[in-house]
Amino acid sequence: MSKDTIVAHTISVLVANEPGILARVVGLFSGRGYNIESLTVAETNAKESQSRITIVTKGTPMIIEQIKAQLDRLVPVYRVRDLTVEGPHIERELALVKVRGVGEKRVEALRLADVFRAKVIDAKSDSFVFEVTGNSDKVQTFIGLMETLGLVDVGRTGIVAMSRGGEAL
Secondary structure, eight states: TTTOEEEEEEEEEEEEOOOOOHHEEEEEEEEHHHEEEEEEEEEEEETTTTEEEEEEEOOOOHHHHHHHHHHSTTTTEEEEEEEHSSEEEEEEEEEEEEEEEEHHHHHHHHHHHHTOOOOOEETTTTTTEEEEEEEEHHHHHHHHHHHHTTEEEEEEEOOEEEESOOOOO
């Protein structure tokens, strides 16, 4: 891979759970013209009042290093890890997918949902809402297949990621 190759990176950031920190992180990206492909944030340790922000962004190795260094300088950021370069990690995404259809299209939507291990979480006589989880490619493939069967709406969580093994963020 050359030094100018643009690659997606999953960055995990441990921060204090306090007002304004997400705005500062997003502001860092927008102020420098970096795009956020996916962003999730939630409290992970109520006792310590900490949250995990998972960001997927694309850039050259130099850009990614700049992003990590700038994130690391933000207060109150405790830790920044680039899961993409650190080794094996797990990424998952959840999507709610609403599909309208009757007859054969309805049957095919249910068959594909079974193949993708998507759960039916709402059913009406002319539509379904499926819950599908997995890596982003799996989620996107399921959504793409539903487009021909009557896709109505999609809600996606964004990527949540964690390194493998016994070490915490």
